Amino acid sequence: GKGTTIYPGVILEGKTVIGENCIIGQNTRAVDSVIGNETEIQSSVILESKVGNNTKVGPFAYLGPNSTLGDHVKVGDFVEIKKSIVGENSKVPHLSYVGDATIGKGSNIGAGTITCNYDGKYKHHTEIGDGVFIGSNSNLVAPVNIGDGAYVAAGSTITDEVPGNALAIARARQVNKENYVRKQK
Secondary structure: OOOOEEOOOOEEEOOOEEOOOOEEOOOOEEEOOEEOOOOEEOOOEEEOOEEOOOOEEOOOOEEOOOOEEOOOOEEEEOOEEEOOEEOOOOEEEEOOEEEOEEEOOOOEEOOOOEEEOEOOOOEOOEEEOOOOEEOOOOEEEOOEEEOOOOEEOOOOEEOOOEOOOOEEOOOOOOOOOOOHHHHHO
């Protein structure tokens, strides 16, 4: 599209379409993908996916086949999205894996969050509603639903449905063993 800047080392393959006023940063690869207007992609891989308008991807993000990012989405550094939908105004800022999932509008997925979608035989779906906050270092074990407006505490492993507007805390209590290290030495 008009006004788009494509930096050196970018590889565009297949039926890739890029909108207007985009910045496609160095070492980005896009295959059979559609990228909306005013979108910025930095050093990332986009395969058979759709990226909305005013969206930021990367650096070092990987959008696997059948992924859709809405408008005003942020997918940050070292994030993998595969066969998933990320709704408008949602963020997956860094160090996360989102596979076989749907994320609603205005949700935030904390650093180190993993959708545990594969049980060794089958892939399962994770459903995350609108306005959800997932704390850092959380595991969402599919199939699982996180309702609209829900919060998941950092470090949780979620295996059951979280109702809308609820706070889910699924982690072991901290236990300190006084003088443990000294006794081991």
